[in-house]
Amino acid sequence: MYTVRVRFAPSPTGTPHIGNIRTALFNWLFARHHGGKFVLRIEDTDRERLVPGSLEAIMDGLRWLGLDWDEGPEMGGPYEPYFQSQRLSTYQAYAEQLVAEGKAYPCYCSKERLEAMREEQKQRGEPAGYDRRCRYLTPRERSEFEAQGVTPVVRFAIPLEGETTYHDLMHGDVTIQNRILDDFVMLKSDGYPTYHFSVVVDDRLMAITHVLRADEWIPSTPRHVMLYQALGWQPPQFAHLPIILGPDRTKLSKRHGATSITAYEEDGYLPEAIVNFLALLGWSYDGVTEIFSRGELVARFDLDRVGTTPAIFAREKLDWMNGYYIRQLPAVDLAARLLPFLQKAGLLPADVGPDLTAYVEAIVPLIRERINLLSEAPQATEYFFREELRYEPGLLVQKGLTPEKTRTILLAARNAIAAQGSCEAARLEETLRPLAVELEVKTGQLFGAIRVAVTGRTATPPLFETIAVLGCQKALARIDEAIAALPG
């Protein structure tokens, strides 16, 4: 039986950015859609660039988005280990095999020589690339280097003539002249493999059927294909996904601000919104539908609807989509997701009891369609939690009214609310709306004055609901304070 097996193979050199995650998403969707396996493999073969903590960041990011892996770190699997740094002997064995067959060779060239060589090539305007000096070393020269104690790298002996073609599911046939390619390093002098080598060995050994990776790998895929051929293996299917660019149209990197996936959680994005949005960066269903649940994505995602154009990652649409998902969330659910943000802002204690939880759940419907990010909640709800309101008293005086008139209407409102036994929104409206007529002011003026008095803001959720949630006790106290603070 044929099972689709794909992998996400990040290298732990920092927190994954949105582009890496998009690649992971497409792999995950592809695997789930085809009922296959999604493998997480860690390509930690560069010991110098290794950044502690990035493995955790990668796994946290994937987990946060719900991209669960079937095999990999913490999960194990039939093709363990899933860390390339733990598979060194495997690569070495295959490298030895290729050397023995004359398809690869040890290279003793020093970094200095290679650098000088490159410099010279550049000056003469020649194509860059290793000049193959060690490919033609005599056995004697070779043993001389060995005697000197030079630790060689192993280079792949590229076929000098002909061309190499591979079929890309995304781009069709891609052909390259063999003479363009230089003898790349397979095994470094520290015994670690380079990407080109380990990716081939592992994809084969881990029975990967489809390699879905970013576009930037297209130029090196022929090398990989040559490696497969040299090892006598059938290459997997390749599909190169368009890369994601920053707003300046260059490859996404740290320079583009907060692009690391962990930042999105802190910024108040919902994982379901990120997944939906990322799916649409390069993939489309019918060009019309924009909102897809995870299940719908799995059901509909496939490579034939993936484009080839690089996409610029712009946040505006993500923000809209995040707001959309926030509005869809049940109040209780949204409240729970909001708690950490309110706590971080110091509006709620670390320990939130049932009363406070109920309070937040009552606030949620009022701000739900007024925030696009969870992180906007503290600023949007601040007056529900603070004891003291701070605002410019002049705000109380509505356009067309004097401070005196404002005092009159606030007092009248105060008394009307106090006289009204219930603090339900509908009751409040019933008593306050006629009051405007009575006082001969516009409803907007009356409500506006009360709004500022009760919240300190000129823009808030509907007044009566706001007072009802806040509680009439508190509202009355705040109106009293406002009257006292009134200018004049």
Added chain:
RNA sequence: GGCGCAUUCGUCUAGCGGCCAAGGACAUCGCCCUCUCAAGGCGAAGAUCGGGGGUUCGAAUCCCCCAUGCGCUACCA
């Protein structure tokens, strides 16, 4: 420099020879709703489909050339 990939509204995209004087979404602007702000509804503006040659009765869609952008060209991935 060499090689590769890409090129439809500001952005994400639909389009796979006639249904397109190019559709949807975000953002923008206007109107409606309305106690403010949002959300929502309606509408406007916005792409001579990078340019030039072909092929064809007919091209955004196929071919060629050019331009531009990005990527690769490391003992990085």
